[in-house]
Amino acid sequence: MKIFWSWQSDTPGKTGRHFVRAALLLAIETLKQAPDVGEPTAAESRERLHLDQDRQGISGSPDLASTIFEKIERSAVFVADVTLVGASDDGSKRLMNSNVAIEYGHAHHALGSEAILMVQNTHYGNRDALPFDLKHKAGPIQFSLAPGAEKAEIEAEQKKLVSQLVVALRPYLEGATAVTGAPFQEATSTTNPAVFFDVAEVLGRVGTGTEDEIEYRFGESSVFYLRVMPAAARPPLKQTQLMDIASRHRPDVLSPYRYSGHLDRNRHGVVAVEPSGTATTPRSVTQLFGTGEIWGISTHFFSTKRGRPLIPMTKLENIYRRALSNYCEILSVGMGISAPYTIVLGAVGLQDAYVGIDNSAEGPIHTDGIEVRRILHALGIEAQEAVVREFVDAILDLAGISRA
Incomplete structure (x- = not known):
């Protein structure tokens, strides 16, 4: 199961992209841990759980936008950092990272809103300042870290963020486990591949x-x-x-x-x-x-x-x-x-x-x-x-x- 992470670099890495990426990886490792008793298919799903981003794993010089869009389309979950990183000239409107916004829009179109999770550093503004269509969705997973946050504060916030990510991601893993169970028995065609009934049958x-x-x-x-x-x-x-x-x-x-x-x-x-x-x-x-x-x-x-x-x-x-x-x-x-x-x-x-x-x-x-x-x-x-x-x-x- 692929988790695609859409990150921004407008805020310092230690409290932004690197911090969130580390939390996502820790959450994935937690979800991969096997219970004492479990189904074989569940173990397979846990092993396939991984994080993907930008052009990671792609060689050569492909078109970056189309590469990212294709990766998003093949993902089970899209995680977007919707931290507010700017404002309009008159200060009346707060802005998220433009690349994240574009990738979010493609994920919404290709995967649907049910496959999208959001994270937000509220030091730069709360959900009420998000774009209209985002602030009225289920709330983003939030943390609060100032650019100059000390190591102990970062570690404490990371622990909380990891716990929230585990809870948010687990249903997707359980869903992936469900579809790797017994294979579906499709209806059998009869007189030709187009039909499932007998010619004289009343439909x-x-x-x-x-x-x-x-x-x-x-x-x-x-x-x-x-x-x-x-x-x-x-x-x-x-x-x-x-x-x-x-x-x-x-x-x-x-x-x-x-x-x-x-x-x-x-x-x-x-x-x-x-x-x-x-x-x-x-x-x-x-x-x-x-x-x-x-x-x-x-x-x-x-x-x-x-x-x-x-x-x-x-x-x-x-x-x-x-x-x-x-x-x-x-x-x-x-x-x-x-x-x-x-x-x-x-x-x-x-x-x-x-x-x-x-x-x-x-x-x-x-x-x-x-x-x-x-x-x-x-x-x-x-x-x-x-x-x-x-x-x-x-x-x-x-x-x-x-x-x-």
């Missing part, structure tokens, strides 16, 4: 018990799919729990029409089916499994132009981004399952299809299917969009073109 119903009842089955052969699942097994959710989660967080479907799925229960868990008039075949389906897996399928991305099957790529990319964000939110917020997640994006029935991009049709595609499988370590939009972009680029490549 959902609308108007149950009325003369207008419609039973939905799905037997299409040209299908796009998206799957999101936890990295480790967990106790299965009951159907009542799944329905409550689905009712509160509204599973999206792979459709141009947001939240157009009708909720129902089936043998797999809870499903959202998108009706298509009185037809008994839905245009899209999103299935929530009790295991935590979410599996979406859709026929929306196959149209016909001049007698040729056409895949509208901009539409596909936008809808996949939206659905992936929704699925991740259901897992993280609705089910309380932390990343990393396994993400699977794929399609079957692509043979002879063309891709629609920039008002032109390119292709054809000479293979029937494609699948991209990745691990999503961070819940930020940037990381999600990167996975979808890779999938779209892979489809474009099958059609013999690349993104402009």
Whole structure:
């Protein structure tokens, strides 16, 4: 588990960057200490716990900003020194280090606020003087040291800071231990990689018990799919729990029409089916499994132009981004399952299809299917969009073109 530390050098090192770094390293060593009895996976997580910063461990002369951003994206925790180090010309506004602010913004975008911790030396100002969006978050871990602090005072503050850091970091370590447990048992595909059900199986119903009842089955052969699942097994959710989660967080479907799925229960868990008039075949389906897996399928991305099957790529990319964000939110917020997640994006029935991009049709595609499988370590939009972009680029490549 990587902890990325964003430091500032505007205050003296002995009460600033060197002081905080030493406290972080001591906290890590404390967390690495094994209890008398523990699980093997917990020991593995403790051994992987380490501190990273700036260009540490990088050889050569790479672009520094992109290197730091990539490191942040691969971290489990981002620790920022938000000590106030300056003020505006008129003195009305206090300022934190600009590099830390930039790195904080990237971490918030890539990892989310739940992966961020802050430390602050209150000798230079308290949390009330922090930027508006920071002072209203959970308070920074604070210490107070003047530039001329004596050794005994520094040691006393360090002891307190280490204790606070251990408490703050332990939940991340426990979460990392949880995901290194029993491997997740993903749902099994049936007739092709896109589907998890039998052709004759009823996936959902609308108007149950009325003369207008419609039973939905799905037997299409040209299908796009998206799957999101936890990295480790967990106790299965009951159907009542799944329905409550689905009712509160509204599973999206792979459709141009947001939240157009009708909720129902089936043998797999809870499903959202998108009706298509009185037809008994839905245009899209999103299935929530009790295991935590979410599996979406859709026929929306196959149209016909001049007698040729056409895949509208901009539409596909936008809808996949939206659905992936929704699925991740259901897992993280609705089910309380932390990343990393396994993400699977794929399609079957692509043979002879063309891709629609920039008002032109390119292709054809000479293979029937494609699948991209990745691990999503961070819940930020940037990381999600990167996975979808890779999938779209892979489809474009099958059609013999690349993104402009």
